[in-house]
Amino acid sequence: MKHALPVTREQDFAAWYQAVISEADLAEESGVRGCMVIRPWGYGIWERIQKLMDARIKAAGVENCYFPLFIPLSFFEKEADHVDGFAKEMAVVTHHRLIADGKGRLIPDPEAKLEEPLVVRPTSETVIGQAMSRWVQSWRDLPLMVNQWANVVRWEMRTRMFLRTSEFLWQEGHTAHATRDDAMSETMRALEMYRDFAESALAMPVVAGEKPENERFPGAVATYSIEAMMQDGKALQAGTSHYLGTGFAEAAGIKYQDQEGGQQLAHTTSWGVSTRLIGGVIMVHGDDDGLRCPPQIAPHQIVIVPMLRDNDEDAAIIAYCEDLAKALGALDVFREPLRVLFDKRPTKAATKRWGWVKKGAPIIIEVGGRDVAGGNVSVLRRDRLYNEAGKLDSAIMARDAFVSDAAAMLEDIQASLHAEAKARLSANIRRDVTDKDALAAAFNGDKPGWVEVEWSKPTGDALDTVVEWLKGHKLTLRNVPLDAAPASGACIFTGAPATERVLVGRSY
């Protein structure tokens, strides 16, 4: 069985990942360090993610806004924890003019130095906090819930497309509440929104839970994440939701008059997902022929490829395909119009077919003269490309039967991708490891998955010791799953009575 990619997952998972991105025309290096060009198929997936996520965000009563790209240095200084924690590798704007140097080159104009340098936003808590301090006066103004879709920049030394790029696209929700309880409810609502979105829209099973102290967002009181398992067994943090307490409100001055007339600090939250999700979709659903795109986020759910032969039959084939596209486009699936493309490009049919296989179009329909004569279509399901004999499993169906089945078939593909990933996740979390040596040994093999262990939730220096030991084995603490069983034994790290269960794994 020959595959469409030059390298398989087994041969070299990292090279395979790059090959999918390249062969599926998802993205490419831009020539600008750490920044990628997101190509139409990749950006189309992001547009689908935006549309489906935005509807959920709006349904929760959160309103979209837009805040400045630039943040003055002084804004960061107000939140010391925040600065010391991570706000170091950032793009800094120092000049506002270019001039020619007289030798045919351009240089920043020394006369146009900014009095206060500006940072290209790595995240927007500080600048949004300042706006909130203007908008929040009374308890009546709370909760205040805003979101923005934006680009952010974190200067990364080692970049990998979609997973870690200097510039990336994301949404960041920011909310302010009267009480800790209200803010915690919103933190958990956002987490659950992400969990449900990952499972249903991306067909990507995840574990939702609280990050240990060392993995918290700098300045946060509590950080929650969804963690997805890639096919190499590594974890990908796919979304986070933070309860920020009153620290950011204090730094920005977000205060309100309560119903008794007293002044109170607001409790804030923030939560975000990014183009990183696309990297997750690739590593969860991709196979050795390229991407398999879940129908909910596929820019085109069904692609029709005509098998033209430059002869008299072509006109009839084209008319047949156009009629089929029209019939399919009139259908609804997942409560939206079905997205169908009739691929009319002047390219060979086999090239087109493999192009769509690599891109992961959920259903590829091929129509030749014989199909037209018989009132049939040849149907290729991307989630099960080959039959048991290892041959392309192209099924001939009556055209009308296919139109009747198309929506259900897409739903079935979405469900089957989810089930396959869910089975892999479930099969690759071990819960039987009770000592450190066994924990280290559990990661010796290939694609080791994760281990859920009992621990005593150490803090401070004790936690640092644990993290160091893990780091020595290239391991990290992922999260404490919300739905984990209670702990009953001893902490695998400290020997103290365990209080909860935490996931350990390699990670991206």
Add this chain to the structure above:
Amino acid sequence: MKHALPVTREQDFAAWYQAVISEADLAEESGVRGCMVIRPWGYGIWERIQKLMDARIKAAGVENCYFPLFIPLSFFEKEADHVDGFAKEMAVVTHHRLIADGKGRLIPDPEAKLEEPLVVRPTSETVIGQAMSRWVQSWRDLPLMVNQWANVVRWEMRTRMFLRTSEFLWQEGHTAHATRDDAMSETMRALEMYRDFAESALAMPVVAGEKPENERFPGAVATYSIEAMMQDGKALQAGTSHYLGTGFAEAAGIKYQDQEGGQQLAHTTSWGVSTRLIGGVIMVHGDDDGLRCPPQIAPHQIVIVPMLRDNDEDAAIIAYCEDLAKALGALDVFREPLRVLFDKRPTKAATKRWGWVKKGAPIIIEVGGRDVAGGNVSVLRRDRLYNEAGKLDSAIMARDAFVSDAAAMLEDIQASLHAEAKARLSANIRRDVTDKDALAAAFNGDKPGWVEVEWSKPTGDALDTVVEWLKGHKLTLRNVPLDAAPASGACIFTGAPATERVLVGRSY
């Protein structure tokens, strides 16, 4: 007649403009020089503009992508015309790390200076051109048509919200074609798309035409624009479309093999509209009570305000409003679901009413106990707020009759806003001016509008002389309208035989 804004258009148009933005919660200063915060109502209008424009862009076969925020200096050096022309006031990133200076302040780390400074994109021809040079190999790859929705930065010394800000949001379309004719067709298609969009979605009449040589995009062979007339008579350039010839293709290396095997340079175009359109909508449709938002781009088209009195009747009023919102939300208008909001905030009804008047919700429905008892609603149309006696023109209608009429009423509001603006535009373009003194005199009065004059289309120094003379009178050349009558007399500037007609006006 007392109005909702603290200043009227007659008193001070510039102050009135700022008051609309502030009182309608559209945007505000951010504390970051030249950058604004776009608030939910302003961003909601932008989302509507994006949605309607994006559908037109996609329908033309243009695909969305995303390109890097940062452009290396060297990219600008390749296109010398481009650099000399305008690429000077730009934000320049020179460092990639912040450190503490030991005195509690943050500074750019001198150890983390970039080898090559990066410019925050002012527009993306250079970086997109580089990508196109990779994507275009053969005539089969053409036309290549991409678009991105993005933020761009042009360091502006004097900023005004929406009209001229250092950072703004826009879409930029970039296309490459095999021939001049194909590229010119695309240039004109984009122009017509913008013209039709302004007229139908924004209810904003515009004049589409070619910019004179001095107003061309740097490096362009031809620049076309749509120009809208504000209520103070000034022109706002609301969208541009450029035919770039082969200059950008040469700089970036966009070459293709033609059908005969020869190497050819591609012909490129670019076209864009921005958040500036929102400034135009304000100054075309606003009145002394705030914004009047065309229904096609209003985030909420109908807002229901309950007149609660903290008594037994409230529950019935709320149920009545909820039922009404449901009935309206099930309707379609402009081929989309009608957007209705039931405003349940704990605020006084009169405050809510005036809040929605200032925001420009097209229809405001008030429901009190008497309305519920009579099966009625009180209807306020934002486009005709007062009756002839100068009183609020709130009409009592039977609830069912209103539901039946609602979609048609919104269509009528859209049409009436357009008709009003169209009449103003038509009435304020003079075509009877044939000498320079009269031209200067035509702009002496208040709200002078535009003058369309015959000219000989001078170039080079002769054009510079004309532009200087106009500048001395605070005038600019707007465009040569596509649908202008032919010229028959002498050039108003040079006395030579006129070849075409050009619009002269004050501008934003």
